[in-house]
Amino acid sequence: xxxxxxxxxxxxxxxxxxxxxxxxxxxxxxxxxxxxxxxxxxxxxxxxxxxxxxxxxxxxxxxxxxxxxxxxxxxxxxxxxxxxxxxxxxxxxxxxxxxxxxxxxxxxxxxxx
Numbered sequence: 001x002x003x004x005x006x007x008x009x010x011x012x013x014x015x016x017x018x019x020x021x022x023x024x025x026x027x028x029x030x031x032x033x034x035x036x037x038x039x040x041x042x043x044x045x046x047x048x049x050x051x052x053x054x055x056x057x058x059x060x061x062x063x064x065x066x067x068x069x070x071x072x073x074x075x076x077x078x079x080x081x082x083x084x085x086x087x088x089x090x091x092x093x094x095x096x097x098x099x100x101x102x103x104x105x106x107x108x109x110x111x112x113x
Contacts, residue, residue, distance in 0.1 A: 007034065019033075050065075
């Protein structure tokens, strides 16, 4: 893979120093750490970690989200086991999602006209 682009950004010096110390401890350069981060974003199309903010009472929003997600996953497994939900190979699922997206886009375009 060609390394033909330079990325620059500003960051708090304390954050930089502490992060660089961690990179040194695990044996990678800051550049490699950023490359790994960006590659994971490219591959997964999301951030490679979860973000959480505290609500007004100081409880991490992530706690509520984690419980909600566990419940949703358990429900999905039950539906799959009972036959109420179908499972598709990745290529077929992507094709179905593309079809739905195209249909929704055409509906939006038609309603905007």
